[in-house]
Amino acid sequence: MLAVNYTNLRENMKAYMDKVTDDYETMIVTRKDNKNVVMISEEAYNNLIENIYVMDNKHNYDWLMESKAQLENGNTKTHELVEVNEDE
Template sequence: MLAVNYTNLRDNMKRYMDQVTDDYETMIVTRKNNKNVVILSEETYNNLMENVYVMGNKANYDWLIESKAQLENGHCATHELIEVEDE
């Protein structure tokens, strides 16, 4: 996680934005009076929102936990994939 003050961010905006998007970094922009801001890439934000949605639904959460337990206990099967040619 990066931490940068507002002035430094303003002076180096492109470099910091590239670092956030290219390196999947989260950046905290420190400001006066502890009114800090967090900057995320759009990809990271979308992933976070998807996880909030999936985990926020009790039925989805329970299904995921049950599936994880089945996998950890070896209750799974593998299958060979069949390659289909384009027509």
């Protein structure tokens, strides 16, 4: 996680935005009176929102954790892929 003050961010906006998006960095923009903000990429934001949605629903979360445990314990099956014609 990077930290930059508002003045420095303003002077180097493109470089910092590129750092956030290209390097998947999270940046704290420091401001007076500790009214800081956090800058993240749109991709990171969308991922965060999706995780909150999945984790907020107990049924989804439990299903996900059960699936994860099955995978970690080697309780998996392999299936051949079936080709489907476009007209089906």
